[in-house]
Each structure stands twice: as C-alpha cells, then as structure tokens.
Amino acid sequence: MFNSGYNVQIVVDDDEPEEVLLRRFRREVMRAGVIQECKRRRFFENKNEEKKRKAREAGKRNRRRVFFCPESL
Template identity: 50%
Template sequence: MAAALQTSFAGLRLGAPVQKRNAFVSNGNAQKLAMKAKHTFQVEVVVGSDEPQDMAMKRFRREVMSTGLVQEVRRRRYFENSVELKKRKDRESRVKAKRNRQFPPKSYSQTTAQEPSPFSDMFGTPEDIFADVLVGDDAPSLA
C-alpha cells in the first residue's frame, strides 16, 4: 500500500507530506511559453498533507487542460504538413484574439436603463378600468 502511494502520476506527486514552500502566483503564461519553446511538457501539482487525492486530481486535470497539453498530444499524433500547420495557426490565432478581445466598459446609465415593459402604457393610468380590482392577498375572499 505504501509503495502504491509513493508512485508519481504524470507529474502528480502523492505520498509523504511535502515541506511548505513559498507560494508564488502564476497565470501559467511562462509555463506555456516554455512548453512551446522547448517542446517539452511538465505539469506538476504539489499535494498537501491534508488534501484529498480527488481534489488534487481535479487540480491536476484543470492544469493539464489550461496548458493545452491534450490538444498538443492530439496534434502530434499524426504528421502535420505545412498547409495543416497554417490552418492550425490561423485557427489558434482566431481563438486567442477572441479570448483577448476587450469590450469598452459600460456606464452605469447603460446598464440600468431598461425599456418599459409591454402594455405598461395601458395599466396604471386613470383610464385603467382594472385599477380598483384587488389581486392576490389583498383581494377579499368569498368564503
């Protein structure tokens, strides 16, 4: 049992408690850049001593998906000629541009301005024939 916990799972380290490291904040851009430049893949998740394994697996899966490892493996499965390379690069650039597109900030008046509800001009006026009718809890019961 102990030997099974000491094995590593594609960068996921399980087993003995890990010494506390200085935490660093990273958005993964440096890792993605290094991965593309060196054509190597290293996804690592440090598991805490009291962290459940399923939570560590979820973090590992999320990290693998965010680095684009699965897409790269699928791409490398077959030979990619220059035409396919251009198509892929174009497709990736469109996705990247869509993800990085910034919209102008909306002002408060634009977000709170709502159109009047339908038929609002017919109700709530002095000419409204149903203005004196009570509806809901305010209506007197007949029983």
C-alpha cells in the first residue's frame, strides 16, 4: 500500500531551544507526509475515488517533473 515508513527522527543538540526543536520536528513530519496521509485515511475511500486521487497525484508529479527537467530545454 504505502511503501515508505514514517520514521521521523530529530537529533537534539546540546543547549537547543524547544521552539527550534519543535519547528524542525514539524518540518520533518510535513516532509514525510504523515499529516497528509492521516487526513486521507480519515474517511473510507472507495476504488473509484482512489483511482481519481492517484491520477491527480500522478498529474502533479508529472507537471513537477516537466517543469523542473532541464533536459527538455
């Protein structure tokens, strides 16, 4: 189903403020996609909705790939 895990680790430095640590943790959680996956699994998704979502995500990935690809220039 979902291939990558959600092992988000933050290494705490000596004398690091909690605000900075919390900010780094939030950034890593957002980068890993934990919140997005939680929101997606909140309600049941039938097969038709899953296909639509996957097509939307693939379109976003392809647009990003085309936009950032320097070989196409």
